[in-house]
Amino acid sequence: MSTKEQKERIELLQGTLDLLILRTLLSGHAHGHAIAKAIEFRSDDVLQVEQGSLYPALHRLIKRKWISVEDGTSENNRRAKFYRLTPKGRRQLALETSKWDKLAGAIARILGPAEEG
Amino acid sequence: MRRRKRILQDLDQEIREHIEMTTQENLDRGMSPEEARYAALRKFGNVTRVKEDAREVWSFVWVEQLLQDIRFAIRVLCKSPAFTTIAVLTLALGIGANTALFSVVNGVLLHALPYPDPDRLVALYARTPDFIHSTIAYPNFLDWTRDNHSFSALAAFRGDGFNSFNLTGHGEAERLPANMVSASFFPVLGVNPVLGRLFTQQEDQLDSEPVALISEGLWKRKFASSPDVIGTAITLNGTLYTIIGVIPSSFHYENDNFTADAELYLPLGQWNNSLFRDRRTAMGMDAVGRLKPGVTLAQANSDMSAVATHLAEIYPDTNKDSGVTLVALKENLVGDIRPSLLILLAAVGFVLMIACANVANLLLARSTVRIREFAIRTALGASKGRVVRQLLTESVLIALAGGTLGLLLAAWGTKSALKILPEALPRANEIQLDARVLFFTLAASLIAGILFGLVPAFRSSRTEVQETLKESGRGGSSARHRTQSVFVVVEMALAVVLLVGAGLMIRTLSNLWGVDPGFNPHNLIIFNIASTQPFGETPSAIRAIFRQLHDTISSIPGMQAASLTVGSQPMQGDSELQFWLEGESKPASQAEMKQTLFYITQQDYLKAMDIPLKRGRFLQDSDTENTPSVVVIDDHFANLYFSDKDPIGAHINLDVLDKSAEIVGIVGHINQWGLDSDSKHTVQAQCYFPVAQIPDPLMAILSHSTSVVARTAQISALPVNSITLAVQSVNSQMVVYGTESMTGVISNSFADRRFAMILLGMFAALAVILSTLGIYGVISYVVGQRTHEIGIRMALGARHGDVLRMVLNQAGKMVILGLFVGLLASLGLTRLMASMLFGVNSYDPLTFLAVSIMLSFVGLVACYIPAHRATRVDPTIALRYE
Numbered sequence: 001m002s003t004k005e006q007k008e009r010i011e012l013l014q015g016t017l018d019l020l021i022l023r024t025l026l027s028g029h030a031h032g033h034a035i036a037k038a039i040e041f042r043s044d045d046v047l048q049v050e051q052g053s054l055y056p057a058l059h060r061l062i063k064r065k066w067i068s069v070e071d072g073t074s075e076n077n078r079r080a081k082f083y084r085l086t087p088k089g090r091r092q093l094a095l096e097t098s099k100w101d102k103l104a105g106a107i108a109r110i111l112g113p114a115e116e117g
Numbered sequence: 118m119r120r121r122k123r124i125l126q127d128l129d130q131e132i133r134e135h136i137e138m139t140t141q142e143n144l145d146r147g148m149s150p151e152e153a154r155y156a157a158l159r160k161f162g163n164v165t166r167v168k169e170d171a172r173e174v175w176s177f178v179w180v181e182q183l184l185q186d187i188r189f190a191i192r193v194l195c196k197s198p199a200f201t202t203i204a205v206l207t208l209a210l211g212i213g214a215n216t217a218l219f220s221v222v223n224g225v226l227l228h229a230l231p232y233p234d235p236d237r238l239v240a241l242y243a244r245t246p247d248f249i250h251s252t253i254a255y256p257n258f259l260d261w262t263r264d265n266h267s268f269s270a271l272a273a274f275r276g277d278g279f280n281s282f283n284l285t286g287h288g289e290a291e292r293l294p295a296n297m298v299s300a301s302f303f304p305v306l307g308v309n310p311v312l313g314r315l316f317t318q319q320e321d322q323l324d325s326e327p328v329a330l331i332s333e334g335l336w337k338r339k340f341a342s343s344p345d346v347i348g349t350a351i352t353l354n355g356t357l358y359t360i361i362g363v364i365p366s367s368f369h370y371e372n373d374n375f376t377a378d379a380e381l382y383l384p385l386g387q388w389n390n391s392l393f394r395d396r397r398t399a400m401g402m403d404a405v406g407r408l409k410p411g412v413t414l415a416q417a418n419s420d421m422s423a424v425a426t427h428l429a430e431i432y433p434d435t436n437k438d439s440g441v442t443l444v445a446l447k448e449n450l451v452g453d454i455r456p457s458l459l460i461l462l463a464a465v466g467f468v469l470m471i472a473c474a475n476v477a478n479l480l481l482a483r484s485t486v487r488i489r490e491f492a493i494r495t496a497l498g499a500s501k502g503r504v505v506r507q508l509l510t511e512s513v514l515i516a517l518a519g520g521t522l523g524l525l526l527a528a529w530g531t532k533s534a535l536k537i538l539p540e541a542l543p544r545a546n547e548i549q550l551d552a553r554v555l556f557f558t559l560a561a562s563l564i565a566g567i568l569f570g571l572v573p574a575f576r577s578s579r580t581e582v583q584e585t586l587k588e589s590g591r592g593g594s595s596a597r598h599r600t601q602s603v604f605v606v607v608e609m610a611l612a613v614v615l616l617v618g619a620g621l622m623i624r625t626l627s628n629l630w631g632v633d634p635g636f637n638p639h640n641l642i643i644f645n646i647a648s649t650q651p652f653g654e655t656p657s658a659i660r661a662i663f664r665q666l667h668d669t670i671s672s673i674p675g676m677q678a679a680s681l682t683v684g685s686q687p688m689q690g691d692s693e694l695q696f697w698l699e700g701e702s703k704p705a706s707q708a709e710m711k712q713t714l715f716y717i718t719q720q721d722y723l724k725a726m727d728i729p730l731k732r733g734r735f736l737q738d739s740d741t742e743n744t745p746s747v748v749v750i751d752d753h754f755a756n757l758y759f760s761d762k763d764p765i766g767a768h769i770n771l772d773v774l775d776k777s778a779e780i781v782g783i784v785g786h787i788n789q790w791g792l793d794s795d796s797k798h799t800v801q802a803q804c805y806f807p808v809a810q811i812p813d814p815l816m817a818i819l820s821h822s823t824s825v826v827a828r829t830a831q832i833s834a835l836p837v838n839s840i841t842l843a844v845q846s847v848n849s850q851m852v853v854y855g856t857e858s859m860t861g862v863i864s865n866s867f868a869d870r871r872f873a874m875i876l877l878g879m880f881a882a883l884a885v886i887l888s889t890l891g892i893y894g895v896i897s898y899v900v901g902q903r904t905h906e907i908g909i910r911m912a913l914g915a916r917h918g919d920v921l922r923m924v925l926n927q928a929g930k931m932v933i934l935g936l937f938v939g940l941l942a943s944l945g946l947t948r949l950m951a952s953m954l955f956g957v958n959s960y961d962p963l964t965f966l967a968v969s970i971m972l973s974f975v976g977l978v979a980c981y982i983p984a985h986r987a988t989r990v991d992p993t994i995a996l997r998y999e
Contacts, residue, residue, distance in 0.1 A: 052166070078134060079130075080134060
């Protein structure tokens with residue numbers, strides 16, 4: 001992996017990772033590896049997540065009671081921890097998403113005309 | 118939290134699983150096993166940091182890390198005991214000196230006065246055309262009390278100056294230090310008796326029952342703290358007084374006219390003395406008042422000036438042009454000392470800064486050794502912040518250890534300093550290590566720890582990991598060396614400022630000692646004599662005793678001349694007398710009369726004091742109550758009032774004495790008001806009057822005590838109790854007290870300056886020692902670093918002299934730069950101490966020059982030792998070095 005390739009990927013904004021995790025868990029519980037893969041897959045590999053940083057973020061969300069954790073078995077029959085969205089997390093996701101939309105919209109409006117001109 | 122513990126425990130397993138899953142995927146994509154695992158690890162990132170970050174989410178991590186840092190720091194510090202000891206000792210000196218001085222500032226300036234609602238207390242003085250802070254005539258005090266609208270109460274007091282209260286009937290006769298106070302005195306200060314009651318208004322009047330309050334100390338000492346003491350009668354000067362209450366030992370009041378550590382309090386209003394009740398005289402009485410709630414000092418001022426104006430209309434002969442001076446009580450006590458204390462506080466702050474710079478330099482030098490340690494920690498996943506935090510923990514630990522040791526030094530140092538110079542400070546009894554001082558020490562230690570730790574910590578954390586691990590730890594040394602040099606320059610500059618300050622104070626003191634006081638203070642002693650019985654029953658009996666005292670004391674072996682002295686005493690107390698010249702009509706008011714300092718003495722005063730006789734004669738034994746009144750004046754008096762005439766043979770009319778006296782001689786002027794300020798004072802004329810010619814009605818004020826000034830051949834050769842024995846041979850009821858040498862009196866008159874000089878001197882000495890060590894350390898370090906280079910130079914033919922010059926050149930630059938910055942800073946800063954200086958400018962070139970020469974010399978010596986060592990480098994060994 002060359003340095004150039006790395007630079008073309010987008011570093012995640014602070015706090016965005018939390019939002020992505022919540023969004024990923026909306027479609028059902030998952031373990032850490034699966035969450036990381038899902039985020040990469042859905043963003044067509046544009047978003048660069050150092051996979052390790054996922055775990056502190058997961059712990060942060062557990063502490064805030066937005067997600068819960070339970071033991072389970074992974075697809076290849078191994079013991080694994082599964083993360084699940086809590087009702088509180090669901091509300092938080094709605095809130096964060098609308099905030100994000102507003103922000104994205106605002107930035108798009110600012111950047112828009114420049115593209116046209 | 119159990120959940121937290123479980124989650125964190127499972128994290129290891131989870132991460133392992135995660136990496137294995139990724140590895141498996143990579144294998145499925147056709148990578149080699151090794152490649153697959155490596156890619157998975159890289160994709161995951163720094164495992165240690167992930168774990169740390171996850172932990173951090175859950176904790177209290179900082180507490181854990183702090184404990185971890187502290188444990189580690191203690192281990193590291195214990196491993197290098199030499200470094201730790203030097204650093205801790207350096208800081209202990211710096212923090213200790215600061216704590217000591219802060220405890221003084223705290224007790225003297227910051228503490229509230231030890232009375233309830235102390236901000237409402239105001240000191241009152243009479244204001245006359247010549248004096249702003251003058252003592253008050255009792256009748257005026259009574260009128261002020263009656264007429265004012267600003268004070269809830271006014272209280273008057275006087276020490277036992279003329280009076281002496283001598284207790285008999287309770288063991289051996291003894292003189293009790295006493296104060297006379299008005300009934301309102303203790304209530305104004307909010308003091309309650311530990312036993313019994315205070316004076317009533319009724320008892321504060323003439324002809325009421327004699328009553329007394331005693332101190333808790335006397336109560337314990339003489340009455341075994343028995344509650345039965347109330348109502349007990351004690352005999353004072355032969356009169357029975359009933360004890361009505363006990364004043365707590367915690368009570369303190371400081372004033373020139375208040376006897377500290379008094380054991381006895383008597384109602385002022387009972388004092389039956391005609392002069393005391395004469396509006397023309399003020400008998401060493403001052404006043405204190407408590408403002409009514411809501412009344413400001415400014416309002417009280419205008420109120421009191423209205424009162425004074427009114428009194429001047431009623432009593433123009435005495436009260437014309439006089440007023441009232443009000444000063445907040447605390448300001449009255451500490452206003453004079455505040456500037457010097459603040460200057461000393463700044464100076465001692467400099468010492469701490471030097472100590473910090475020194476320890477910072479030590480840390481920098483040490484970080485060379487530790488640079489690999491930091492690199493390895495960073496490589497293992499420690500963030501820069503984490504390394505900085507670790508280093509700061511170490512420096513704060515050092516500082517706290519230094520602070521603790523410093524606190525002990527301060528406790529000991531403050532006590533000894535106060536013992537050496539008890540006269541230097543007001544409120545000295547309130548200086549102690551209280552919570553505020555402890556907090557100050559803690560804060561100073563923490564700030565110092567961060568201050569000297571921060572720069573080295575950031576320098577160390579900035580090292581390039583790979584560079585350092587590759588090279589064997591020589592990276593960044595030139596940058597570090599530059600930082601060290603900056604510290605040394607700063608240290609030198611601070612030391613210069615302190616040395617200049619100390620130098621200016623030393624010159625001030627030597628100038629003060631160089632002032633000719635007009636008399637010879639060496640081998641001169643003064644003491645007081647008090648008697649349990651009146652010296653005599655009649656005025657002529659008292660006069661006879663005075664002659665006998667003179668003869669007896671003069672005949673003590675080793676005694677050259679002695680004289681009773683009442684009234685003004687140089688640098689101790691002043692007494693003024695109004696007069697008008699022969700041929701003038703009596704002025705309508707005291708304010709319009711001429712004024713002279715008034716010395717009541719015997720014939721040998723001139724000889725005892727060693728004052729030159731200019732013309733005519735001095736007082737003689739033959740000037741008695743039966744011969745015409747005579748006075749002797751000083752040349753200032755002569756010039757002022759007899760500029761064109763011959764004063765000898767002229768008469769002057771003395772107001773309060775109601776006498777006309779002939780001027781029979783002129784003597785030299787003596788220094789009454791203090792060595793530094795005598796010439797600035799408005800009252801300069803001096804006049805001597807024979808004790809024997811004091812009019813009969815006034816002899817009463819001399820009937821229980823007097824002072825004596827005596828010249829000895831050799832003050833130290835005088836047997837300790839020879840004076841007491843001689844005095845008691847006149848009358849066994851007499852006691853001698855308060856014996857002092859005149860040089861001691863003079864030195865006490867500028868005790869505050871001596872205090873400042875001694876402290877500044879000590880701070881400067883500390884500063885020089887610390888900065889010298891600093892230079893020495895840095896040059897040693899530089900020489901150590903350049904051993905290789907020096908070896909090459911010497912192998913190529915450089916001689917010892919060349920090497921020496923090279924090293925000294927580098928050191929010299931630091932010294933000269935430090936000197937230059939320090940001298941510039943001194944020019945600005947010493948101006949602040951101008952008010953403490955005497956006979957020397959704050960920019961005194963001599964002091965500046967002396968300091969420069971001294972510091973350059975010391976600095977170069979400090980550099981010479983390591984520089985000389987550099988010349989001893991053996992090229993063959995040096996080139997093999999490292």
